[in-house]
Amino acid sequence: MEKDNSYVISEIQDIIFSYANGDFSRRLEISENYDENDIIASGINMLGEELQEKSVSKDYFLKIFNSIPQIVIVFDINETIDFINKTGLKYFIQNREVSTLKTSDIFPPEIMEKINQLKKTSRKEASFEVPVIRNRKTKYLQSSLIKINEVKDNHFILVAKDITDKKNEEQRILKATILGQELERKRIAFDLHDSLGQELNAMKMYLNAMKYMDITSMKYKKSIANIHSMLDESVNLVREITNDLTPNSFARTDLVSSIKDLTYRLNLTGGVKINTIVSKQEISLKDKNDELIIYRIIQEFLNNSVKHSKAENIYIKISKAGNSNSVTFSLRDDGVGFEMDKVDNKNGILNIIHRLKSLDSEYVYESTPEKGTTLIFDI
Numbered sequence: 001m002e003k004d005n006s007y008v009i010s011e012i013q014d015i016i017f018s019y020a021n022g023d024f025s026r027r028l029e030i031s032e033n034y035d036e037n038d039i040i041a042s043g044i045n046m047l048g049e050e051l052q053e054k055s056v057s058k059d060y061f062l063k064i065f066n067s068i069p070q071i072v073i074v075f076d077i078n079e080t081i082d083f084i085n086k087t088g089l090k091y092f093i094q095n096r097e098v099s100t101l102k103t104s105d106i107f108p109p110e111i112m113e114k115i116n117q118l119k120k121t122s123r124k125e126a127s128f129e130v131p132v133i134r135n136r137k138t139k140y141l142q143s144s145l146i147k148i149n150e151v152k153d154n155h156f157i158l159v160a161k162d163i164t165d166k167k168n169e170e171q172r173i174l175k176a177t178i179l180g181q182e183l184e185r186k187r188i189a190f191d192l193h194d195s196l197g198q199e200l201n202a203m204k205m206y207l208n209a210m211k212y213m214d215i216t217s218m219k220y221k222k223s224i225a226n227i228h229s230m231l232d233e234s235v236n237l238v239r240e241i242t243n244d245l246t247p248n249s250f251a252r253t254d255l256v257s258s259i260k261d262l263t264y265r266l267n268l269t270g271g272v273k274i275n276t277i278v279s280k281q282e283i284s285l286k287d288k289n290d291e292l293i294i295y296r297i298i299q300e301f302l303n304n305s306v307k308h309s310k311a312e313n314i315y316i317k318i319s320k321a322g323n324s325n326s327v328t329f330s331l332r333d334d335g336v337g338f339e340m341d342k343v344d345n346k347n348g349i350l351n352i353i354h355r356l357k358s359l360d361s362e363y364v365y366e367s368t369p370e371k372g373t374t375l376i377f378d379i
Contacts, residue, residue, distance in 0.1 A: 070160060
């Protein structure tokens with residue numbers, strides 16, 4: 001039995017209504033006659049198939065969109081949120097209803113200011129770092145804002161990731177650096193006061209006493225000789241202090257020679273024996289500043305071992321494998337060791353770690369009570 005036109009039109013209206021509500025699975029019947037109504041039905045069915053395919057693609061897109069670990073939010077120029085992935089929902093929305101929210105409801109003022117700036121310019125994107133208060137704690141977002149002009153109304157995409165841990169690490173390193181600098185200043189002040197200061201005070205006392213001496217007397221001549229001797233000692237002390245600040249060897253030679261000079265001077269003090277093995281291949285860095293940082297790392301390690309480890313031997317090995325650009329520095333002592341997580345910052349541990357990180361070096365720094373301390377790093 002053939003369907004009349006009114007019935008067909010009603011059926012078409014019904015199925016189009018289904019499509020409008022997101023149900024793309026329904027299809028119209030096509031008769032064997034393939035008349036005018038069948039042609040319309042065929043077109044409607046093709047539309048349903050295409051819409052269903054598009055719907056599957058949209059679901060697939062949303063699946064990928066929600067798997068992105070960064071925060072991704074798409075919104076229009078009127079602050080209406082079009083898409084927000086699961087990471088964004090968790091970070092900004094939590095249990096609130098998305099459809100009732102504008103970007104100004106969820107973004108901190110710093111992000112809104114960047115959005116407003118981008119609206120007013122011809123620029124397509126902006127990158128920035130912003131603080132966000134979450135659960136009464138300050139978090140940090142590294143953000144990129146992109147403006148899309150290909151649609152009727154301008155849209156924006158915000159991509160952001162939480163860098164709080166990185167920021168906290170940077171703050172920790174900065175504090176360690178400041179602490180290290182402060183300790184270095186105190187050490188220099190101590191050297192100046194207790195060493196050079198004592199020599200200068202002694203010379204002052206001699207000079208005050210000499211005002212009342214007979215310049216032809218033996219006592220006067222001995223005082224002059226003593227002052228000369230103390231002056232020589234003071235000059236040597238100044239050289240030692242300035243050499244600790246910037247080793248003279250760096251001005252005239254390479255890193256390895258500077259390290260050998262350091263270990264030679266420490267070996268002269270007796271007690272700990274420092275053994276140094278260096279690869280036969282030429283070892284040098286392009287950046288002289290990097291060489292100075294490495295020198296400081298080794299100097300700090302040696303000073304810690306000499307002062308605190310009660311070691312009998314310290315071993316330094318500097319090696320380069322084949323044609324590799326990588327240089328490996330291995331330092332080890334046979335001292336009493338310590339527990340890394342319980343050590344006082346004054347032992348220079350944070351200074352060494354900060355310097356290693358500034359070189360972007362891979363390293364192993366470990367110590368075990370009664371088994372000594374080891375530091376291995378690659379440059």
